[in-house]
Amino acid sequence: MTSNAADGSHYDVEVKLSSTDRVLTELQKSIITGAIPIGTWLRHSALAKDYGVSRTPVREALRVLAAQGVVTIVPNRGARVNGPSSRDIRELGEVRSELQGLAAELAAERINDAQLSRMHHAWDAFRCSLDTVERTDRHDLADMWGDANEDFHSVIVEAAGNHQLSLTLMDLHRRMPRNLSFGAYAGNTHLLRKNLAEHDRIGQAIADHDASTARRLMAAHFKHANQATARWVESRVQDEQESIRPIQNSEDVTSARPVSYSGDQDGVPAQHSGKLL
Known part of the structure; x- marks a missing residue:
């Protein structure tokens, strides 16, 4: 027993x-x-x-x-x-740009043929999703280009072959929910095209095993992305403050409270909050 x-x-x-x-x-x-x-x-x-x-x-x-x-x-x-503040995003961006630049440099030196093929596949998938957005005027394809973007960067980090670098970037990634970048880029094909052009140059530098160029381009790429995201968050905070102000003057302030993930429990409304898009 x-x-x-x-x-x-x-x-x-x-x-x-x-x-x-x-x-x-x-x-x-x-x-x-x-x-x-x-x-x-x-x-x-x-x-x-x-x-x-x-x-x-x-x-x-x-x-x-x-x-x-x-x-x-x-x-x-x-x-x-x-959610990170605009200051958090800018500070994270400073760290991520340097570490992602290092990952690109190492990837250019170490990438194998299979990883290079996967990088090109993600690269093409990003372009195809953007072409679809422009051709059909559909802006509900954020998941498609978001997945392609993550695949592109994930292959590069994997190709860098540095486990500690990968773990550090994963921790930083957790602090930057993808719907923040969705909000900054969704519906803005100009920014997406610029992002794609940067991918093209980064991918080519890695394929050419040009480590110093790959590092410089990747660092600049993340700086641009974080600047766009920080600006979007700042504008959203301002919009929310303006929209909340009249509510605070009314008797019904419950609609301004954060919403519940699931279920009407302990006084929290039973509804989802909208995505930051």
């Missing part, structure tokens, strides 16, 4: 850790891609139901996200998804 109890206890711990890991991974992915927008309230019970787990792994996953600065835990309310 003692042996069986010990085995059962060990098994429970393994399942618990596995569940926490899974919930954490799914939440990180949803926040980064913008599926869970900035400002969303995450409720333990709703998340537990969505992921088919108890509240314990949800609570532990949220603690990890809070330690990373991705969410802020508020007692008796849940956790609210944080």
Whole structure:
């Protein structure tokens, strides 16, 4: 009996850790891609139901996200998804541009044929998605060009062959949800074309194994992207302040409160907030 109890206890711990890991991974992915927008309230019970787990792994996953600065835990309310300020974005941009430049430099020296092929595929996919936007006037293809953009940069980081650099960039990436760049670029084909032209030059430098040029171009690419994102966030904050001002003067201020991820619980409205697009 003692042996069986010990085995059962060990098994429970393994399942618990596995569940926490899974919930954490799914939440990180949803926040980064913008599926869970900035400002969303995450409720333990709703998340537990969505992921088919108890509240314990949800609570532990949220603690990890809070330690990373991705969410802020508020007692008796849940956790609210944080968004970087324009200053945060500019500071992150300074770090990311240097590290992504290093990744491009190393990739130019180390990339293999298979990785080069994948980089070209992502490069072409980005161009095709932008061509579709311009040809059809559809601006609902953000996921398409967003995925292609991430694939392009992911292959380059992989080709750099530096695990510590990859981990550092992954941590920085978690602090910049993709829906921020969606907001800065969505519907702006001029910016997207400029972004594509920069990809072309970066990709060519890496294919030519021109390490110094690849580093310089990639660093400039991330500086441009972060400047565009910071400007967009600043304009959005100003717009939101102007739209909230009349609400604060009215009796009904509940509509200005952040919304819940799922379910009407503890006084939080049961609706999703819109994506930052």
